[in-house]
Amino acid sequence: MRRLSWFNTTALTLGFAFLYLPMVILIIYSFNESKLVTVWAGFSTKWYGELIQNEAFLNAAWVTLRVAVISSTIATVLGTMAALVLVRAGRFSGRTLFSGMIYAPLVMPEVITGLSLLLLFIGIGLDRGVFTIILAHTTFSMCYVSVVVSSRLVSFDKSLEEAALDLGCSPISAFRLVTLPIIAPAVISGWLLAFTLSLDDLVIASFTSGPSSTTLPIKIWSAVRLGVSPEINALSTLMIAIVAVGVITASLITKRASLKQQADERAAVHA
């Protein structure tokens, strides 16, 4: 059954062409000499040069990076706590509301999340800026983190923690020395997810940002509403490149780790 029939080959070829062609075209035309983005006029890297000198973009990138690092870090802490509550805390009054609040933001339209947070910030008289974007991003991304971490915690063998207690750990040191190192990969991927969500977010940031805190997606948004621009192509290419390098490296590392583990296990059997 596991063979590539002509149907499967066609489906995969067309499917991946559909997924990747738009980005490939974007990347190619980011090296276009011409200001007219749809007409090829020769190879050039001049748009990258202009991009690097564009202070507005650099500022926005810096704001975005700060927001993403801070919000994803807080979200990872809160989300891991929330996952522990969901998986470990057992029954407590308000549990249903709690799990509802964890899952709701995952399906909530961004316009509603953004609107409601904006109304809150205005209601309590909080000036909009980097701080409010961080609050907003932390709130929705902690839910993603808790989903990722709790799915790992569900399959976590509880006797490992009991063994730590049995050997003299307090509950807190058992968590720090045993549980946390073991669920660390899930916590890290939770952080990465939160980080990307924050980098990526346009809608919620638009609602919660102030005039001095334009993020990169907001900047890109206001540029692309006017149409395709070679500078945005260059910027997109850089962003795609960073993500691609990151994801491919990560998957190579996990692949090597799993190959090593397999080899180790084989060695153990023959030992």
Next chain:
Amino acid sequence: MRRLALIIIPYAWLLALFLVPFIIVLKISLSDTALSIPPYTPTLDFSAGWVGIKDFFGNLDFENFEFLTTDDLYWKAYLSSLKIAFVATVLTLLVGYPIAYGMANAPDHWRPTLMMLIILPFWTSFLIRVYSWMGILSNEGYLNQLLLSLGVISEPLTILNTNTAVYIGIVYTYLPFMILPIYSALERLDASLLEAAEDLGCSRFTAFWLVTIPLSKSGIIAGCFLVFIPTLGEFVIPSLLGGSKTLMIGKVLWEEFFNNRDWPVASAVAVILLLILIVPIILFQRNEQKQREAEG
């Protein structure tokens, strides 16, 4: 004690930054528009004590919701969002299923790579992925250039700023959400089931129809909801790829808020959108629950 702290910290955060904002939206949707800051009345005035609170509740009404029913822009926008989300979901399923099927039947050593290729776009900026279609679909775009040079068409097609472009954008950006659940359902499918079906007299196609499709049903349902639910409130795609005639409720809400500064109406639009979303969300949860029970 520790358990209490563990519960309270994330709980309080979510209450303050998720539930309370929501209640505020609900409250403002029941208020009246006013030329003041904030641009609505009544505002809750605790200094007036009990009378203030009573006044406050007395002044809340459903006027905004009535307004939504009188102006046909809104219900047309809701209907059109539902239609676009539905059609786009079906299209995504038609595109996604063969890809998921191809992946599930690919040789074992290819699958991690294929999987990574499906997930990779998911990590790249949503905005950029939508934007990449603007250059392709515009009148002078790459698609029209290609078709013109091949002589398939003599006049450039108008695709950008139409619903067609919106459909393409949605299928493109939400495709991984459709492929992943279907793939994981198909991957678990035991190949000997198909051999058994063929052994019992099914043709390849009837075996697919009678065995593969029913057994991947939960994946199909999950994928459809994962596309349908976020599409309903989508804002970026209709704004960038759609035209002035593309009505989607997320876009209406945005414009109501940022362009008209009509907060109460924007809030009412949000409340109704949520009410509409509750049905598919509950159905989705039920499907997940059923699947978990079937597995566990």
Next chain:
Amino acid sequence: MGQTIFEPWNDPSAKPLIQFKNVTKKFGDFVAIDNQTFDIYAQEFFALLGPSGCGKTTMMRMLAGFETPTEGTILLGGEDIAPIPPNKRAVNMMFQSYALFPHLSVWENIAFGLKRDSMPKPDIEARVAEMLKLTRLEQFAKRKPHQISGGQRQRVALARSLAKAPKLLLLDEPLGALDAKLRQDTQFELMDIQEKTGTTFVIVTHDQEEAMTVASRVAVMDDGRIIQVDTPARIYESPNSVYVADFIGDVTILSGTATPRDDGYDIAFAEGQPPLRSKSDTRLDKGQACHLAIRPEKVSITAEKPVDAANAMQGKILDIAYLGNLSTYHVQLPNGQIIKAQTANTRRLSRRSFTWEDDVWLSWTDTAGVLLAG
């Protein structure tokens, strides 16, 4: 010889290490442990044996501190352990899944508990080295748990739980994950280590052979109760109930009514058969329902009617289970009752004297069976 036999349970002056006093454990409405009282003595190898769900694991988890009794008290060295959390108890546990920390090496796993006691570094190193030697793991010290075999993992788990020199070591199905051959070797290794370290072991198992092999005393459990606590030999030879007789080893249970005669009983068990003769200290009234439990190896099988056997009856061979060293015959009496008889295969197969459908005589002495009240 002069050497005293290790039997503290028969010594009224011996102080038990662990005392369960009227311990009941409920999970909601479910009664996991039902008002149990028993003692475990220092240096014992004590086995809790029973089918899954009989409460043996709950018993062990109460000793480790992961569950607290609903009623009653558990004393360790005379002290109530209920208020002591698991991390403060001088009790260590070897988990069924081994629960080896996957992110730590074998060495670090074994040192884990010692580090918690803030033992000085050289002492930790010495102790871990000692444990590695005891469990023959020296060359695997630097490996991670996934880099060693199942049997080695089992030994790491044992070394880790023994490292802190606990007063009491709990072993939850310690050999459950090993294959049959390795399990046998490991049983003897466990006994050896228990003897060398002098630690009190409490083992939970559902495998009666394992319990009989390793334990100084076995507690047979069913449905939240201990049915019998005794040495393996007495559990086998003198079960106190049909349940224990049936649970341990192979047995034929004959049911009937007792009539006292001389220093024993006549047991009427079937129409047209002479009564069974059994000598027993069991007190039974005339006409009381009773069961006679007979081990197959105590039943002789002959072609001719044996002379002056206390019990003898004729039947037909229904089935033969050839086990290599032994053969078990299932012999059916005219009334349909099946009795199992076992013979040692001292001769080659071709010389075997009985085959299917043969009419044979079964016989046993008047002390061979165990008489139990019905």
